[in-house]
Every structure is written in structure tokens, then in C-alpha cells.
Amino acid sequence: MEKFETLTGIAAPLPLINVDTDMIIPKQFxxxxxxxxxxxxxxxxxxxxxxxxxxxxxVLNRPAYREAEILIAGDNFGCGSSREHAPWAIKDFGIRVIVAPSYADIFYNNCFKNGILPITLPQEQVDILxxxxxxxxxxxxxxxLEAQTITASDGQVFAFEIDPFRKRCLLEGLDEIGTTLEKADAIAAFEQAQAGARPWI
Structure with missing residues (x-):
């Protein structure tokens, strides 16, 4: 997975609430x-x-936003069915950061698994952005990401919270397979010990 450290880019405004996964990527795809x-x-x-x-x-068809890498969205973004294709489509378009007041849990988790940083901020701060x-x-x-800040074009700085483990995974480019492979030596040692202790397995 691609590492995420800092990003400076165009932000596209999508002031809609309850954007569900079928709106993000319709079922036929x-x-x-x-x-x-x-x-x-x-x-x-x-x-x-x-x-x-x-x-x-x-918005994404307007010349100013065709290269957007940040999406400023409304409340409850990513609700609906639990399709991982939604973050796949967002990432494939080129968006690496989403900022919204809240997200559906499954979508939020899937973002981290696919190298997207979903930032949660209070509504009044999202309105400013x-x-x-x-x-x-x-x-x-x-x-x-390291400083956990987002800086607007006029210099205003907004701090955001993020789970430390998820932060490390994004900074180091680790998905679930990557975090497992970090324990490769311990896994190999366990398997070798088991092979000696239980050769019939």
C-alpha cells in the first residue's frame, strides 16, 4: 500500500449529506x-x-476540480451497503483524503485498508473548509498526517484525531497483509516449533 505522509492538493466541495456507497459507485460496476x-x-x-x-x-467535471485529491463532504458519508469498491473508486480517481463530520463505520474502516485518510472534523470546521x-x-x-493537521488555503490550521495504529499503518504503507508480514519471523518460528512438537499435523 502506498505510504501517506503529507499531501498538498486541490479540494473538491461535495456539500451533500448521506452520500451512500451506491452513489459513490453504482451496483452495475x-x-x-x-x-x-x-x-x-x-x-x-x-x-x-x-x-x-x-x-x-x-463538481468533479469542472476544470478546477478534475485533479482533486481531497474531498470535502457532508455528514454520514459512505453509508449504505458495505462495498469495498467505494474506496477503490475514490482512490482510483486520485482522491487520497476525505473530510466530513461523520462516516459510516464500514466505509470508514475500508478507507484505511486502501490508503485513504478519512478525516473527521466538527461540522463548523467542515463548513469553513x-x-x-x-x-x-x-x-x-x-x-x-504526522502532525495531524489540515491547513486551508488561507493558512487556518485544523487539528484532527486518528487512531495511533491506523496512523502508523498509513505512514508506513501497511495494509492488513503488511502488518501480518511484520510478524513473519515469529510466525515461522512458531510453525517450526509446531512441526517438531506435532509432526502429524
Whole structure:
């Protein structure tokens, strides 16, 4: 998994509450088990019209936000069905950070497993960052995971909380397999001891 330390990038405003996983990646795109290629269908039903052309009013289709790496969102982001394709699509589009007042638990956990940093802030702070993001491509924000801060384009700094274990995993680029492999020597020693003690297994 790619390490996450600091990121300075464009933030896209998505001032919607209860954005569910079907809005993030509709069910017809869940046939793949590959993590790549889903970014083009991120927010598909809002992003495209019925004839398949881009909806020019949707935020990620606007020139200022096509390269967005941060998403400022509303309350209860990622609710609905527990599809891991949702963070896959977000990451494949290029978004590495989401800022919202709250998240659905399963979506929140899946973000960390896929190298996305979901930041939880009070509504009033999210509102400030939302307005900052509305300034467009020149309003770049900086997220510093080590310092646990997000800095708006005008220099305002907001501190956020994060579980220490999840923080370490992102900083070191460790997913669940990676954290298991950290114990590879201990696992090998245990297996060798078991082979001697219980050769019939």
C-alpha cells in the first residue's frame, strides 16, 4: 500500500449529506475484483447524463476540480451497503483524503485498508473548509498526517484525531497483509516449533 505522509492538493466541495456507497459507485460496476479502473465511474449517476456525456454541473467535471485529491463532504458519508469498491473508486480517481463530520463505520474502516485518510472534523470546521474548497484550483489545502493537521488555503490550521495504529499503518504503507508480514519471523518460528512438537499435523 502506498505510504501517506503529507499531501498538498486541490479540494473538491461535495456539500451533500448521506452520500451512500451506491452513489459513490453504482451496483452495475461491482463485477470486477480489480482495484483499478473504477475511478471513471466514481459518482457515475451524478457525473454523467443519460446519454453518457459528462454533466458539466457536477463538481468533479469542472476544470478546477478534475485533479482533486481531497474531498470535502457532508455528514454520514459512505453509508449504505458495505462495498469495498467505494474506496477503490475514490482512490482510483486520485482522491487520497476525505473530510466530513461523520462516516459510516464500514466505509470508514475500508478507507484505511486502501490508503485513504478519512478525516473527521466538527461540522463548523467542515463548513469553513467547504467554503475554502469552493474557491477552486488555487485554494490548495495541505494535510499532514504526522502532525495531524489540515491547513486551508488561507493558512487556518485544523487539528484532527486518528487512531495511533491506523496512523502508523498509513505512514508506513501497511495494509492488513503488511502488518501480518511484520510478524513473519515469529510466525515461522512458531510453525517450526509446531512441526517438531506435532509432526502429524
Amino acid at each position: 461491482l463485477k470486477t475484483i480489480r482495484r483499478s479502473g473504477l475511478g471513471v465511474n466514481l459518482f457515475d449517476e451524478m457525473r454523467y447524463t443519460d446519454d453518457g456525456s459528462e454533466n458539466p454541473d457536477f 467547504m467554503k475554502d474548497a469552493e474557491k477552486g484550483a488555487n485554494a490548495r489545502m495541505t494535510v499532514d
